Amino acid sequence: MMFDLSRLMMNPWKMNAGLLDAFYPPKDISTNGHLIDFLFYYTTAMNIFFFTLVCLGLFGFSYLYHHKRHPKPYYTHGNKKKQILITTLIGLAVFFGIDATITSISNQDLVNTFWKFPTEEEKPVKVEVLAQQWMWTFRHPGEDGEFNTADDILVNHDLHLPVNRKIEFRITSKDVIHSFYLPNTRLKVDAIPGRVTRMWVELTEPGVYDIACAEMCGTHHYLMKGRLIVHSEEDYLAWKAEASRIAKYENDTDNPEFYWGWKWGNN
Amino acid sequence: MTYVHAKHDAPTTFWSKYIVSYDHKVIAKQFLWYGIFFLGVGGLMALLIRWTLAFPGQPFPVIGHMLFPHTDGVVPPDTYAMLFSLHGTIMIFYAITPILIGAFGNYCIPLMIGARDMAFPLLNMLSFHFAALSGLILLASLFLPLGGAAAGWTSYPTLSTLIGSPGLGQTFWCLAIFVLGISSTMGAINYITTIISFRAPGMGYFDMPLTIWGLWLTAILNAIFIPVLGAGVLLLLFDRLFGTTFFLAGAAATSGTGDPILFQHVFWIFGHPEVYILILPAWGIVSDLLSFFARKPAFGYKATALSMTAVTVLSTLVYGHHMFTTQMSPLLTQTFMTLTMTISIPSAVFFANWLGTIWRGSIRFDSPMLFALGVVFVFGLGGLTGLYLGTVTTDLYLHDTYFVVGHFHYTMAASVLLGGFAATYFWFPKMFGRMMNETWAKVHFWLTMIGLNGVFFGMMVVGWGGMHRRLYNPFVYEFMEKLIPMNTFITWSAILMGIGQLPFVYNFIHSMFYGEKASENPWQVGTLEWTLPSPPIHYNFEEIPVVKCGPHEFGNPNLNNGRDFQYQTEELVKGPQA
Numbered sequence: 001m002m003f004d005l006s007r008l009m010m011n012p013w014k015m016n017a018g019l020l021d022a023f024y025p026p027k028d029i030s031t032n033g034h035l036i037d038f039l040f041y042y043t044t045a046m047n048i049f050f051f052t053l054v055c056l057g058l059f060g061f062s063y064l065y066h067h068k069r070h071p072k073p074y075y076t077h078g079n080k081k082k083q084i085l086i087t088t089l090i091g092l093a094v095f096f097g098i099d100a101t102i103t104s105i106s107n108q109d110l111v112n113t114f115w116k117f118p119t120e121e122e123k124p125v126k127v128e129v130l131a132q133q134w135m136w137t138f139r140h141p142g143e144d145g146e147f148n149t150a151d152d153i154l155v156n157h158d159l160h161l162p163v164n165r166k167i168e169f170r171i172t173s174k175d176v177i178h179s180f181y182l183p184n185t186r187l188k189v190d191a192i193p194g195r196v197t198r199m200w201v202e203l204t205e206p207g208v209y210d211i212a213c214a215e216m217c218g219t220h221h222y223l224m225k226g227r228l229i230v231h232s233e234e235d236y237l238a239w240k241a242e243a244s245r246i247a248k249y250e251n252d253t254d255n256p257e258f259y260w261g262w263k264w265g266n267n
Numbered sequence: 268m269t270y271v272h273a274k275h276d277a278p279t280t281f282w283s284k285y286i287v288s289y290d291h292k293v294i295a296k297q298f299l300w301y302g303i304f305f306l307g308v309g310g311l312m313a314l315l316i317r318w319t320l321a322f323p324g325q326p327f328p329v330i331g332h333m334l335f336p337h338t339d340g341v342v343p344p345d346t347y348a349m350l351f352s353l354h355g356t357i358m359i360f361y362a363i364t365p366i367l368i369g370a371f372g373n374y375c376i377p378l379m380i381g382a383r384d385m386a387f388p389l390l391n392m393l394s395f396h397f398a399a400l401s402g403l404i405l406l407a408s409l410f411l412p413l414g415g416a417a418a419g420w421t422s423y424p425t426l427s428t429l430i431g432s433p434g435l436g437q438t439f440w441c442l443a444i445f446v447l448g449i450s451s452t453m454g455a456i457n458y459i460t461t462i463i464s465f466r467a468p469g470m471g472y473f474d475m476p477l478t479i480w481g482l483w484l485t486a487i488l489n490a491i492f493i494p495v496l497g498a499g500v501l502l503l504l505f506d507r508l509f510g511t512t513f514f515l516a517g518a519a520a521t522s523g524t525g526d527p528i529l530f531q532h533v534f535w536i537f538g539h540p541e542v543y544i545l546i547l548p549a550w551g552i553v554s555d556l557l558s559f560f561a562r563k564p565a566f567g568y569k570a571t572a573l574s575m576t577a578v579t580v581l582s583t584l585v586y587g588h589h590m591f592t593t594q595m596s597p598l599l600t601q602t603f604m605t606l607t608m609t610i611s612i613p614s615a616v617f618f619a620n621w622l623g624t625i626w627r628g629s630i631r632f633d634s635p636m637l638f639a640l641g642v643v644f645v646f647g648l649g650g651l652t653g654l655y656l657g658t659v660t661t662d663l664y665l666h667d668t669y670f671v672v673g674h675f676h677y678t679m680a681a682s683v684l685l686g687g688f689a690a691t692y693f694w695f696p697k698m699f700g701r702m703m704n705e706t707w708a709k710v711h712f713w714l715t716m717i718g719l720n721g722v723f724f725g726m727m728v729v730g731w732g733g734m735h736r737r738l739y740n741p742f743v744y745e746f747m748e749k750l751i752p753m754n755t756f757i758t759w760s761a762i763l764m765g766i767g768q769l770p771f772v773y774n775f776i777h778s779m780f781y782g783e784k785a786s787e788n789p790w791q792v793g794t795l796e797w798t799l800p801s802p803p804i805h806y807n808f809e810e811i812p813v814v815k816c817g818p819h820e821f822g823n824p825n826l827n828n829g830r831d832f833q834y835q836t837e838e839l840v841k842g843p844q845a
């Protein structure tokens with residue numbers, strides 16, 4: 001194969017996507033993704049402010065105090081009271097301006113939202129997720145509403161979910177560590193052999209989106225891709241009825257491997 | 268009390284002079300060459316990685332067909348995994364560590380504190396020989412039938428156990444890291460002892476150059492945490508070789524169960540301090556150089572030294588921020604987030620002091636200063652972008668994306684690399700007795716600066732765009748198609764950065780032989796190494812110097828000796844009435 005110069009010389013500015021498109025995250029299709037986006041933008045705003053100050057100092061002083069312009073340096077060790085006070089104030093300004101603020105916002109988001117898993121009364125949609133090299137498998141309870149029974153619906157690669165319902169995932173791995181990553185909801189959690197991790201989302205927009213594995217899991221890590229198919233409420237029920245019907249005769253219940261799931265239990 | 272080495276005759280044969288030398292200055296150069304060699308290897312790997320990401324399926328130019336004959340010069344996916352795993356391993360352990368710590372640690376510590384050599388010269392020699400052995404093991408692993416380690420530089424089990432990594436590559440990796448750990452521990456003990464016991468009379472801890480402070484704190488972290496990593500990889504070796512199950516769990520673990528997350532705890536207990544192990548020497552060097560070239564005392568010297576110490580202490584308490592997505596208990600998660608954030612305070616203090624140092628100075632923009640100012644710029648970016656990852660909720664999205672990659676390259680690669688270059692340009696005249704060429708140095712600076720910002724800022728952008736790490740072909744995902752142009756841009760920046768290193772290599776080698784002869788003190792600086800001839804004689808100091816003032820005495824208005832600085836061996840000049 002010859003070295004293809006045309007591909008190399010491709011002008012990034014003339015493709016369907018431009019350089020600037022990279023500055024936007026994937027479309028948010030969840031009720032809570034905006035919390036993460038907000039915190040990101042808040043931190044960015046504060047960072048731009050402080051980094052501008054750094055640059056003013058760095059470039060400003062470099063210009064003003066170039067040895068040609070400013071041959072006599074000011075002899076100070078910077079340990080006068082006033083100078084120490086200013087340095088301390090800068091330290092505290094950074095801490096309270098950014099760190100303390102984002103920590104408390106993040107903590108509130110965790111406690112009030114991301115760690116507030118749906119209760120039974122909220123009738124969440126429950127899904128057990130199995131990661132393995134290099135595939136996602138999703139287990140939905142069948143008509144009995146119980147996991148790890150003969151009527152479970154098992155789907156490889158595709159995750160069917162409804163909009164406007166709380167959804168809870170319980171995730172584990174069969175072999176190595178993977179990470180269940182839904183870019184469009186801004187969330188991920190590791191899939192760890194021997195452990196069950198949890199994540200919950202509520203989706204807002206029907207459509208087909210990417211599911212990715214975010215943790216290096218071997219040569220074909222990059223191919224460990226799934227599809228998140230978000231249905232309207234009716235479509236979801238229709239899909240589930242159909243999937244249940246198919247499951248009845250397709251489930252290989254004699255194979256012990258079929259029962260990799262577990263009873264849902266109370267957390 | 269101060270210890271002093273007795274003097275022996277200088278060795279005369281090639282073997283005793285350059286291979287089994289006890290001389291810290293020779294060992295420093297051994298580490299320097301070693302580091303520069305691996306910097307080249309790691310850099311080439313980076314280019315192969317970047318090429319694959321921008322031009323998937325295209326053969327790598329010029330040497331592609333030679334490296335990958337079976338795939339027409341295209342990097343195959345399993346090789347790709349090996350490349351990014353070893354790129355990280357090599358750059359951290361075999362390039363940056365030997366250059367900053369091995370080379371400049373060895374070179375600067377005795378010279379700057381007025382000692383004739385390290386406390387334990389034999390240990391020092393062995394430290395390099397173990398590093399060399401480790402490097403050989405790692406290089407040998409590239410030629411194994413199934414290739415070298417390919418489970419990431421972090422080598423998380425169970426991927427790094429036999430479940431995910433058959434073959435000998437990962438085993439060699441564990442061995443190489445363990446042997447390197449022995450080397451680093453030997454070095455660390457030596458540095459700590461030397462700084463405590465061999466300082467010249469009169470030199471208190473707060474009279475040491477900040478370079479020495481940085482190296483000292485680094486050595487302390489190394490001595491404490493490298494053994495932790497050693498323990499981790501040893502257990503991993505047992506899992507691989509002897510059928511233990513320290514880190515195995517789940518369906519694939521056939522007998523007994525351990526816990527793969529245990530390894531992550533062990534790894535990051537070491538791994539977070541490791542970031543500071545790498546950066547502290549660079550911080551120290553930058554703190555000194557800013558003062559040297561602004562011709563002004565270091566602003567808030569004590570505060571800088573103490574805040575570097577505070578960062579060192581805090582760095583041992585925050586490692587959990589690497590593990591938020593493993594879902595630790597909420598209390599642990601909150602604690603690690605809060606502790607991580609407190610690092611901002613001491614960091615902001617010495618950062619402010621850096622700017623305070625150049626404020627109202629009389630700045631000379633020689634190449635070491637340019638690189639030092641470059642560190643201030645990139646470390647500012649690197650430090651601030653860490654905030655997103657210390658915050659749990661933003662980390663849930665950004666963890667394991669290119670945002671993390673961009674961030675840690677800013678802090679570890681960009682800052683430390685620029686710091687290493689600053690040190691090289693600054694101490695080269697002392698090391699080799701000749702000057703490096705200023706013009707080429709400036710070309711090198713600007714190409715590197717533009718290239719690395721293009722690469723690492725671009726990485727953060729695509730990370731925010733959702734692109735996760737360690738993907739052979741990211742564009743199988745629909746949501747990442749719009750990131751292709753930016754990835755192409757990053758790759759071009761990386762190529763520019765790669766080309767930018769050629770002037771350095773040329774300048775370095777050419778100047779060694781043909782550079783202008785260096786005077787004793789070309790930069791007009793007062794620390795002890797500049798009282799010696801360039802290069803210094805065997806055993807450095809004929810007479811052990813007596814230190815009478817601090818390392819940054821510049822621009823004292825009472826000076827009347829025709830210089831604008833004082834040597835540390837001179838009594839501090841006071842005003843007429845004082």
Ligand SMILES: [Cu+2]
Nearest residue numbers: 178213217224
């Ligand atoms: Cu995976």
Ligand SMILES: [Cu+2]
Nearest residue numbers: 539586588589
């Ligand atoms: Cu860390």
